[in-house]
Amino acid sequence: MGDLLINLLASIIAGTAVWLSGFLIRRRKLSRERAFFGLTAGASCLLVVSRHASSPREFSVHRRDVAALVELATIARECGAHADRVGENQPTGEIGRLTEFCVGGPGGASPRSATHVRTILRGVTYAVFDEEVRRMSFTVGGVEYVLSQETSHVLLARFWGPAGGHPVFFIGGLTAGSNLAGARYLAAHHAELSRTYGADRPFALVLRIVEPTAYGTDFTELVADVSDVAFQPLPQQVD
Numbered sequence: 001m002g003d004l005l006i007n008l009l010a011s012i013i014a015g016t017a018v019w020l021s022g023f024l025i026r027r028r029k030l031s032r033e034r035a036f037f038g039l040t041a042g043a044s045c046l047l048v049v050s051r052h053a054s055s056p057r058e059f060s061v062h063r064r065d066v067a068a069l070v071e072l073a074t075i076a077r078e079c080g081a082h083a084d085r086v087g088e089n090q091p092t093g094e095i096g097r098l099t100e101f102c103v104g105g106p107g108g109a110s111p112r113s114a115t116h117v118r119t120i121l122r123g124v125t126y127a128v129f130d131e132e133v134r135r136m137s138f139t140v141g142g143v144e145y146v147l148s149q150e151t152s153h154v155l156l157a158r159f160w161g162p163a164g165g166h167p168v169f170f171i172g173g174l175t176a177g178s179n180l181a182g183a184r185y186l187a188a189h190h191a192e193l194s195r196t197y198g199a200d201r202p203f204a205l206v207l208r209i210v211e212p213t214a215y216g217t218d219f220t221e222l223v224a225d226v227s228d229v230a231f232q233p234l235p236q237q238v239d
Helices: 002-037 063-078 111-119 176-197
Strands: 044-049 082-086 099-103 124-130 135-140 143-146 151-161 164-173 203-210 220-225
Touching: 002 063, 002 176, 044 063, 063 082, 063 099, 063 176, 099 111, 099 176, 111 124, 111 164, 135 151, 151 176, 164 176, 176 203, 176 220
Parallel strands: 044 082, 044 099, 099 164
Antiparallel strands: 124 135, 135 143, 151 164, 151 203, 203 220
16 A cells, blocks of 8 residues: 555656646747747737738738738737737837737838838848739849749848837738748747847848749748848948
């Protein structure tokens, strides 16, 4: 009887130790995730998305951009925060006040993205080279990333405003499908991005979506880390 009690007690202690170890690991993982995204339990964050470029309706959003928002809202929920969707014509407040996820390249339907590129991502240039079908490219570090039948690209970046505060996550794809690929990449790889950049270093990454018509977002790969050239200082004013 005594041996049975000892074995039972040992099993309880071992089980408790395993549970406590798992709990602490999950707790540390959650803390790192919250720090990476600038989120805390009960906090709010902003989901800023561009209007559907080919729709005349003010609040129309491409279905793949909606899917990207779902991915980002899931990240917020994992961190114990909640996400508020903001349209292009709605005020977003000061940069850094809340964590912001900005989805969409700076075309005519995304003035918020255009502001971020113009003001902070000054080493990046987006260009429309076919007005009829809204085909685009972006250039960073002297390399042009062009939409084609075989590939598309998305710029995934994290940065802060001049006053610091909470980060902005910019997902500027050449198509709505590219935006979704960028959001899914962020959701799947934020742990390794956190190990590389920590909670306080800006980064800018070019991702390539290979054969999007065949694979969708399943074949997305990192092409280049352009953090050193995407964030250019303000030009010096000459008196």
